[in-house]
Structures are given as C-alpha cells and as structure tokens.
Amino acid sequence: MREVYYKDIVSKVKLLCQEANYDLGQDVMMAFEQAARTESSDIGREVLNQLIDNAAIASENRVPMCQDTGVSVFIVKLGQECHITGGSLYEAINEGVRKGYEEGYLRYSIVDNPLTRKNTGDNTPSVIHVEIVGGDQLEIQMTAKGGGAENMSALKMLTPSDGVEGVKKFILNTVKQAGPNACPPLVVGIGIGGNFESCAYLAKKSLFKPVGERHSNPEIAKLEEELIQSINALGIGPQGLGGSTTTLDVKIEVAPCHIAALPVAVNLNCHASRHKHAVL
Amino acid sequence: MVQKKISVPFNDEGTIKSLQAGDQVLLSGTIFTARDAAHRRMVEQLEKGEKLPVDLTNQVIYYVGPTPARPGDVIGSAGPTTSSRMDKYTPCLLEKGLKGMIGKGYRSQVVIDAIVKNDAVYFAAIGGSGALLAKRIKSVELVAYEDLGTEAIRKLEIEDFPCTVINAPEGRDWYKESQAAFRKCKE
Numbered sequence: 519m520r521e522v523y524y525k526d527i528v529s530k531v532k533l534l535c536q537e538a539n540y541d542l543g544q545d546v547m548m549a550f551e552q553a554a555r556t557e558s559s560d561i562g563r564e565v566l567n568q569l570i571d572n573a574a575i576a577s578e579n580r581v582p583m584c585q586d587t588g589v590s591v592f593i594v595k596l597g598q599e600c601h602i603t604g605g606s607l608y609e610a611i612n613e614g615v616r617k618g619y620e621e622g623y624l625r626y627s628i629v630d631n632p633l634t635r636k637n638t639g640d641n642t643p644s645v646i647h648v649e650i651v652g653g654d655q656l657e658i659q660m661t662a663k664g665g666g667a668e669n670m671s672a673l674k675m676l677t678p679s680d681g682v683e684g685v686k687k688f689i690l691n692t693v694k695q696a697g698p699n700a701c702p703p704l705v706v707g708i709g710i711g712g713n714f715e716s717c718a719y720l721a722k723k724s725l726f727k728p729v730g731e732r733h734s735n736p737e738i739a740k741l742e743e744e745l746i747q748s749i750n751a752l753g754i755g756p757q758g759l760g761g762s763t764t765t766l767d768v769k770i771e772v773a774p775c776h777i778a779a780l781p782v783a784v785n786l787n788c789h790a791s792r793h794k795h796a797v798l
Numbered sequence: 799m800v801q802k803k804i805s806v807p808f809n810d811e812g813t814i815k816s817l818q819a820g821d822q823v824l825l826s827g828t829i830f831t832a833r834d835a836a837h838r839r840m841v842e843q844l845e846k847g848e849k850l851p852v853d854l855t856n857q858v859i860y861y862v863g864p865t866p867a868r869p870g871d872v873i874g875s876a877g878p879t880t881s882s883r884m885d886k887y888t889p890c891l892l893e894k895g896l897k898g899m900i901g902k903g904y905r906s907q908v909v910i911d912a913i914v915k916n917d918a919v920y921f922a923a924i925g926g927s928g929a930l931l932a933k934r935i936k937s938v939e940l941v942a943y944e945d946l947g948t949e950a951i952r953k954l955e956i957e958d959f960p961c962t963v964i965n966a967p968e969g970r971d972w973y974k975e976s977q978a979a980f981r982k983c984k985e
C-alpha cells in the first residue's frame with residue numbers, strides 16, 4: 519500500500535486551481551493561433567487575437583484569464599493500492615480549492631443553496647468524481663467550469679429510431695441556441711449512451727481531453743470531425759459576431775445503453791477551456 | 799478596423815443616435831457595474847417605491863462580477879457576463895433613464911423593443927478576456943450593496959474600453975445580421 523498525504527493533496531489542488539485560471543493550456547493556445555489564421559471574418563480574427571493577448575496578460579500578471587473562475591470540477595482516479603492518510607480525500611480537495619481561490623485572488627462563485635443563494639465565500643464545495651482504478655497512484659484532473667457555457671448545456675433522452683441524425687440535430691440545435699452566450703469559439707463535449715446521469719458525466723469527462731486530439735475509435739473520430747464542420751457552418755463565429763470559427767473542437771464519449779434508449783448530453787465549454795492535471 | 803471613440807455617460811443626446819449595429823467602439827468615462835443580485839435588488843427597491851442608490855439617468859451598466867484585485871492592482875479580471883439573465887429587470891431600468899448596457903450574448907425581444915423605445919444601446923464586450931479588459935479600467939469605487947461581494951455596484955472609470963454595438967435605437971440586431979452573413983447551411 520502506497521501512502522499519499524492529505525497535506526500534499528491540498529497543496530497540489532491549490533496549485534491546479536491557480537494554474538488552470540492563469541495559464542491557458544498549450545492545446546487551447548494552438549487552437550486559437552490556428553483559428554486566427556483560418557477565420558474568415560475580420561471581427562472574428564480580431565476577437566481571436568484579443569483572446570491570445572488576454573491569455574498572455576493573464577499568465578504574466580498571474581490574474582485569471584476570465585473573471586468567472588468557475589465551479590472547480592475534479593475527476594480523481596484513485597489507485598486501489600493507494601492509501602490516503604491525515605484526512606479525507608474530499609476534504610483535502612476542498613481545502614486545496616479554498617486556499618487556491620483565496621490566495622490566488624480568484625472569484626468565489628458558489629452559493630450554498632440554489633433557492634436562497636448565499637455565497638459560501640470560499641468557492642467550495644467543489645464537484646468531485648472519484649473513479650477507483652488499478653495501481654498505487656492518485657491522479658487528479660481539475661477544470662474551472664464557468665457558468666455561461668454550463669448554462670447553455672443540455673441533455674435529451676432520444677430513442678433508438680432518432681439515430682445518429684437525431685443526435686447531430688440535437689447537438690447543432692444546442693450550439694445554435696447558445697450562440698454568443700457560451701463565449702464561442704467553444705469546445706463541445708458530448709456524451710452518447712449510458713443512462714440519464716452517466717450520459718451527462720460522459721459529456722463532462724470528454725472536456726478533460728486535450729483540444730485537437732481525436733477519439734481512438736475511428737468511427738467516433740469521424741463523427742467528431744463531421745460535427746466540427748457542421749458547427750462551424752452555423753456562422754456564429756467568435757463571440758457570436760459572425761465567422762467561421764464557432765468551435766475549436768468537438769469531443770465525444772460513448773457508453774453502452776438500454777435497448778430502448780439513446781441519451782445525448784451536450785456540455786458546452788467556452789474558449790476558456792481550463793483543465794489541469796497532476797499525479798501524486 | 800475603424801473604432802469610434804465614445805464618451806460615457808451619454809450626456810450628449812446625439813451620441814446614441816449616431817451609433818449603429820456593428821459599430822466597433824472604444825468607450826471612455828464612467829460606468830457602473832451590476833449583475834444578477836444587484837439587478838434584483840434595484841428592481842425590488844423600485845417596486846417598494848424606494849430611491850435607487852445611484853441615479854441611472856444617461857448611465858451605462860456593465861454586467862460584470864470581477865475577481866478580487868491583487869495588491870497594487872486597480873481590479874482583478876473583469877470581463878462581461880451573460881446579459882440575458884438581466885433581461886427580466888432591464889426594461890424597468892431603461893424606464894428609469896439607463897442608456898447603455900455592456901455584456902455578452904443575446905437579449906430578449908422585449909429588451910430589444912425597450913432599447914428602441916428608450917433610445918438606448920446594448921454593447922457586447924469579449925467574454926473571457928477579463929485580464930485584458932481590466933487594463934482599460936482606471937479606477938474602481940464601491941458605491942452600493944457592499945454585502946453582495948463581487949456582485950456589488952461599483953463605479954468604474956474606463957478608458958478606450960473595446961465593444962461592439964449589438965442593438966441601437968434603429969432596431970437592428972448585429973448578432974442576427976453578422977451570423978447570417980457567415981452561415982453556410984440551411985437555417
């Protein structure tokens with residue numbers, strides 16, 4: 519049994535929260551630069567260049583690239599040979615978020631109750647998904663997920679006769695409805711299959727993968743590429759001001775499902791696609 | 799790209815009339831911040847017949863909830879939030895003399911009609927560029943609703959703050975027009 523200490527998880531999580539908000543990933547930066555070369559609208563190119571400048575200022579001055587520093591969402595892969603000592607895993611993660619947000623001058627964006635809505639004052643609780651895996655390592659993936667794109671996300675329980683055409687139609691409609699509200703250019707995360715709750719998780723999980731990486735199954739990869747084309751044909755463009763870059767990437771995750779079901783979840787991510795990753 | 803320099807608040811009546819959907823502008827002057835909770839509270843105060851903590855006549859509201867400033871900085875990251883969440887409250891504030899709004903994303907038809915009726919203007923700033931936009935903010939002063947934290951009303955002094963005109967009194971909608979121009983599929 520390998521031991522991992524509570525305090526090490528706290529300091530690692532703190533760092534992940536800050537880096538996610540200050541330092542745009544290389545994958546997203548490359549997608550911006552590529553889009554700035556191919557974008558057909560003048561305003562669209564201007565927007566993309568402003569986003570590139572913004573990322574540089576954020577990283578240099580250690581200020582968040584976006585004021586919505588989001589809900590901190592974690593996917594944790596806990597090896598079954600790994601033992602956490604000194605406190606609970608969940609508490610360690612929340613303590614890391616608390617420290618990361620307070621000491622990093624990040625915004626507190628969580629309310630304690632969806633109806634009475636009092637700010638919790640430290641950006642906790644975070645959303646934590648734990649998967650038990652083989653081995654003795656603790657892998658932590660973190661994203662700061664903003665409200666604008668999350669609010670425009672959607673899930674629909676399609677049925678088998680809707681087929682892949684029905685799936686595509688639902689995805690395109692969701693992106694169309696979101697328009698500028700979700701801060702395009704987007705990263706579109708899609709879950710197909712599973713059941714009601716696991717489908718939404720698939721979509722979220724897909725957003726943790728690097729922008730620009732295709733699915734390992736060639737058929738899914740082809741569907742991703744097709745969707746990139748048809749989403750970009752919508753004309754929404756950077757910030758919805760018209761253009762050929764509405765999405766930077768489309769990510770699909772699939773899972774087996776019931777004979778009567780075809781669930782589809784679309785989890786939109788804005789261009790501030792902030793995901794960081796560490797192994798303890 | 800031509801960027802028109804505009805000064806705010808809109809004390810000069812001609813300024814708004816000169817704006818058209820799609821104009822790229824640089825705003826300078828003073829504006830107020832307010833988002834969900836501050837809007838809700840302002841409208842509740844008006845419903846109770848109370849006076850607002852700020853006189854909105856000719857003013858511009860920026861939908862933003864900034865991050866805390868680092869020591870020595872004026873403000874943290876400060877980009878626009880989604881405007882449609884304020885739609886419910888907006889017509890009422892336009893009736894009280896509000897002339898401009900800065901945010902991101904679509905407005906409802908009710909708000910667009912109220913913009914036309916009240917000779918007002920809706921600007922979009924680039925969502926997710928809060929680090930860059932913060933550089934165009936020169937001073938910050940807390941004005942009201944301090945208990946709302948990031949959602950409190952603050953007065954900002956801005957200089958060359960970049961925006962696009964989405965809806966102006968002429969009634970056009972720049973999101974609709976500009977997207978249609980680049981659409982390569984059937985509606």
Ligand code: SF4
Pocket residue numbers: 584585586587588663664665666667699700701788789790877878879925926927
């Ligand atoms: S949608 Fe993303 S980029 Fe836009 S304001 Fe929210 S977090 Fe920032």
